[in-house]
Amino acid sequence: MEKLGKLIYSGKAKSVYEYKDEDKVVVSFRDDITAGDGEKKDSLSKKGYYNTLISTKLFEILEENGIATQLVKLIDSSSMVSKKLEMIPLEVIARNLATGSLIRRFPFEEKTPFNPPIIQFDFKNDEFHDPMLNDDIAIALKIATKEDLAEIREITLKINEVLSKFLDENGILLVDFKLEFGKDNNGNIILGDEISPDTCRFWDNKTHETLDKDLFRKGEGDVMSAYHEIFNRIISNEDIKRWSIDSN
Numbered sequence: 001m002e003k004l005g006k007l008i009y010s011g012k013a014k015s016v017y018e019y020k021d022e023d024k025v026v027v028s029f030r031d032d033i034t035a036g037d038g039e040k041k042d043s044l045s046k047k048g049y050y051n052t053l054i055s056t057k058l059f060e061i062l063e064e065n066g067i068a069t070q071l072v073k074l075i076d077s078s079s080m081v082s083k084k085l086e087m088i089p090l091e092v093i094a095r096n097l098a099t100g101s102l103i104r105r106f107p108f109e110e111k112t113p114f115n116p117p118i119i120q121f122d123f124k125n126d127e128f129h130d131p132m133l134n135d136d137i138a139i140a141l142k143i144a145t146k147e148d149l150a151e152i153r154e155i156t157l158k159i160n161e162v163l164s165k166f167l168d169e170n171g172i173l174l175v176d177f178k179l180e181f182g183k184d185n186n187g188n189i190i191l192g193d194e195i196s197p198d199t200c201r202f203w204d205n206k207t208h209e210t211l212d213k214d215l216f217r218k219g220e221g222d223v224m225s226a227y228h229e230i231f232n233r234i235i236s237n238e239d240i241k242r243w244s245i246d247s248n
């Protein structure tokens, strides 16, 4: 196993380490799980494993469809070598169906479909509780330029299209999800962070059973068996072999 470099940052669910190449980092997925601005906390065995491999698989699908992601390679089943990005402090949310905070804040009926999807930009800032932005506020805060925002919006719509199709083919409805982007050394906008049951609403596409972190938020059901179910539906034994990691 390759040794991890110096710890750069430890967040609520992942840690970021230096890598031997200066333009890369290792994003390491821990078993920690939090909800409600970190008020509710736990550690769930294998969560880091599931999120690493689910994110890797989904990043691969995006790369195959011409979308630039941070993914370089896996070094083990919780550590993803990633392009080092200057993160843009936005939580970019795409919504295909109305649920969660959207129906708490606005008079939408639960499960109202959005076509085209709603793209929402929140300010990633715990101190201000991730408030929703509009373009003018984001530009005035110098979070991103008008051009950056337009590009991020376009990439997010493409990601939604690609992932919705891939997941649907595997029995999963992509209800909504959150992305984080950053810039590489050349100023290119690249998809970073993760795409996992921590950051997406995944429902069974027939029964609408919840298969994501909402189970933890609401204290309902067996959270890890839902993550395991997503893992089983999208990851094959061939994937595990190809990544040359332990099947765990």
Ligand SMILES: Nc1ncnc2c1ncn2[C@@H]1O[C@H](COP(=O)(O)OP(=O)(O)OP(=O)(O)O)[C@@H](O)[C@H]1O
Binding pocket: 009, 010, 011, 012, 013, 014, 015, 016, 025, 027, 034, 070, 082, 083, 084, 085, 086, 087, 180, 182, 192, 193, 194
């Ligand atoms: N490729 C990357 N290069 C540099 N930093 C990254 C990259 N991908 C993600 N990050 C950053 O690494 C951190 C990941 O840690 P984590 O998601 O646990 O923490 P957090 O975002 O501070 O907390 P939370 O997401 O729970 O609000 C985030 O700050 C994220 O923006």
Ligand SMILES: [Mg+2]
Binding pocket: 011, 012, 193
């Ligand atoms: Mg995070």
